Amino acid sequence: MMQYPGRSVYKGIALGRIEVYRKHDDQVSRKKISDVDAEIGKVRMAVIQARGQMQRSYETARKEAGEESAAVFNVYQLILEDEGFLDPVLDMIRTQKVNAGYAVAVTRDKLSEMFAQMDDPHMRARAADIEDIANVLIRILEGRAGGELSPRTPVILVADDLSPSETVQMDREKVLALVTVHGSANSHTSILARMMGIPALVQVPVDLEEIHTGMLAVVDGLEGTVVFGPDEKICERAKEKIKEEQERTQLLGSLKGKENVTLDGKKIHIYANIGSLSDVGAVLDSDAGGIGLFRSESLYLGRDTFPTEEEQFQVYKKVAQAMGGKKVIIRTLDLGADKQADYLDLGKEANPAMGYRAIRICLKQPDIFKTQLRALCRAAVYGNISVLYPMIISAGEVRQIQRILKEVQEGLDKAGIPYKDPEQGIMIETPAAAMISDRLAEMVDFFSIGTNDLTQYTLAIDRQNERLEDLYDPHHEAVLRMIRMVVENAHEHGIWVDICGEAGADLALTERFIRMGVDGLSVAPSMVLEIRRAVRGMKI
Numbered sequence: 001m002m003q004y005p006g007r008s009v010y011k012g013i014a015l016g017r018i019e020v021y022r023k024h025d026d027q028v029s030r031k032k033i034s035d036v037d038a039e040i041g042k043v044r045m046a047v048i049q050a051r052g053q054m055q056r057s058y059e060t061a062r063k064e065a066g067e068e069s070a071a072v073f074n075v076y077q078l079i080l081e082d083e084g085f086l087d088p089v090l091d092m093i094r095t096q097k098v099n100a101g102y103a104v105a106v107t108r109d110k111l112s113e114m115f116a117q118m119d120d121p122h123m124r125a126r127a128a129d130i131e132d133i134a135n136v137l138i139r140i141l142e143g144r145a146g147g148e149l150s151p152r153t154p155v156i157l158v159a160d161d162l163s164p165s166e167t168v169q170m171d172r173e174k175v176l177a178l179v180t181v182h183g184s185a186n187s188h189t190s191i192l193a194r195m196m197g198i199p200a201l202v203q204v205p206v207d208l209e210e211i212h213t214g215m216l217a218v219v220d221g222l223e224g225t226v227v228f229g230p231d232e233k234i235c236e237r238a239k240e241k242i243k244e245e246q247e248r249t250q251l252l253g254s255l256k257g258k259e260n261v262t263l264d265g266k267k268i269h270i271y272a273n274i275g276s277l278s279d280v281g282a283v284l285d286s287d288a289g290g291i292g293l294f295r296s297e298s299l300y301l302g303r304d305t306f307p308t309e310e311e312q313f314q315v316y317k318k319v320a321q322a323m324g325g326k327k328v329i330i331r332t333l334d335l336g337a338d339k340q341a342d343y344l345d346l347g348k349e350a351n352p353a354m355g356y357r358a359i360r361i362c363l364k365q366p367d368i369f370k371t372q373l374r375a376l377c378r379a380a381v382y383g384n385i386s387v388l389y390p391m392i393i394s395a396g397e398v399r400q401i402q403r404i405l406k407e408v409q410e411g412l413d414k415a416g417i418p419y420k421d422p423e424q425g426i427m428i429e430t431p432a433a434a435m436i437s438d439r440l441a442e443m444v445d446f447f448s449i450g451t452n453d454l455t456q457y458t459l460a461i462d463r464q465n466e467r468l469e470d471l472y473d474p475h476h477e478a479v480l481r482m483i484r485m486v487v488e489n490a491h492e493h494g495i496w497v498d499i500c501g502e503a504g505a506d507l508a509l510t511e512r513f514i515r516m517g518v519d520g521l522s523v524a525p526s527m528v529l530e531i532r533r534a535v536r537g538m539k540i
């Protein structure tokens with residue numbers, strides 16, 4: 001039994017088997033080959049080997065977990081036999097003379113993306129199956145250990161570190177908890193875990209060579225500990241805690257349908273933050289009044305090309321429709337810094353947090369921005385969408401945005417494409433924006449205060465730096481004074497202001513924010529009812 005402390009990111013409990021995740025396991029580099037027949041032979045051998053593995057896994061799973069759980073291994077075998085999967089791989093080897101592993105990886109990405117876009121949920125589910133089985137083939141072809149596919153049961157994922165793009169690709173249903181050796185509690189990876197409601201610990205000083213996939217573990221986000229190979233007593237205690245947590249959630253459930261109103265009658269709105277379409281279920285379940293922050297950059301991560309206008313339109317439209325007329329605030333892409341993808345080609349920077357990111361990319365590469373704005377304006381027809389711009393530092397930027405938006409809308413008019421002009425807001429997350437918030441308030445419909453970056457830039461503390469976490473303090477007087485100033489300036493100019501950074505879910509600050517006059521808070525779905533309870537118990 002090995003116990004380690006960790007910094008808790010989301011306070012949940014999990015008990016289950018671990019999967020040790022090693023980076024780039026399923027990525028393959030492209031190599032030129034000269035012997036096409038030999039490469040095709042390798043694919044055929046790998047398919048035979050993979051089918052054998054799937055048959056064995058099917059039999060084991062059927063014995064241990066029943067026919068229903070085992071069925072997926074049959075699906076994998078069917079995919080391996082399907083020409084629609086194998087033909088593109090073989091064609092690519094023949095025509096482009098590339099290595100087998102690379103051809104499988106490219107085919108995997110194309111097919112899984114195609115399936116993921118389908119309307120039928122059964123067909124959509126095929127995307128994950130294709131990825132799983134393609135990864136098995138890749139591991140065989142590349143001679144990597146662990147070609148066996150992990151069972152389809154949810155696991156506790158243990159990794160050295162996880163990037164936001166790795167985290168957004170995770171299937172919430174398959175992850176019980178996250179444990180990482182590195183990482184800051186204020187990073188986007190941690191925020192994503194919180195939004196998805198996944199118990200998570202960072203900075204756990206475990207040697208990954210000392211643990212192995214399949215080990216049992218208990219992650220306790222309340223205590224900030226993880227135990228690998230727990231004894232019976234610890235497992236029993238974890239089960240009790242999981243039950244207590246479920247009871248607590250049930251109790252909070254009685255607040256659904258109730259107003260967010262203080263004892264003396266002050267009403268605020270409580271919205272939820274999301275990273276992807278799949279988080280909308282949790283928002284609806286949380287009874288949030290709307291979505292206060294949809295971090296749309298997740299649509300750009302974990303892929304090889306920019307999302308098209310149509311792809312984006314479909315996602316925004318589905319979110320708006322699912323929310324049935326409730327407010328949906330979609331933030332335009334906040335890429336750069338820690339949110340990277342190779343195809344973005346953003347370049348290396350000495351200070352990426354202060355570099356080429358967010359609105360700066362949009363204004364310097366307006367084509368990327370216009371594609372997103374077109375998708376947003378079109379989707380606005382289907383619900384109550386507002387658009388939010390990140391990392392603003394000047395009135396000039398807002399004017400530039402307005403010019404580009406006008407061009408986009410004129411283009412839609414000309415093409416006769418239906419759209420709506422959405423409500424416009426800006427993030428106040430730089431000290432510059434806070435200091436000129438009186439001027440900015442004249443230009444937009446609302447503000448959303450991003451306390452994560454506002455803290456980072458006000459205190460000059462990199463939010464990603466594990467060593468400085470003790471100094472990263474959203475309670476710092478400088479940050480709180482700025483928030484107060486922004487609220488006053490917003491109200492003087494007749495616009496509303498929310499807080500969508502992580503401090504919005506900090507119960508130690510809730511009363512202070514409401515006293516300052518903040519109109520709303522946007523928090524992880526799992527925190528909506530907690531905040532409602534706090535609001536309903538306070539007098540301002």
Ligand code: PEP
Binds near residue numbers: 295334429449450501
């Ligand atoms: C913030 O900075 O507070 C914010 C909400 O944006 P992000 O965390 O995505 O940078």
Ligand code: MG
Binds near residue numbers: 390429450452453
């Ligand atoms: Mg931010």
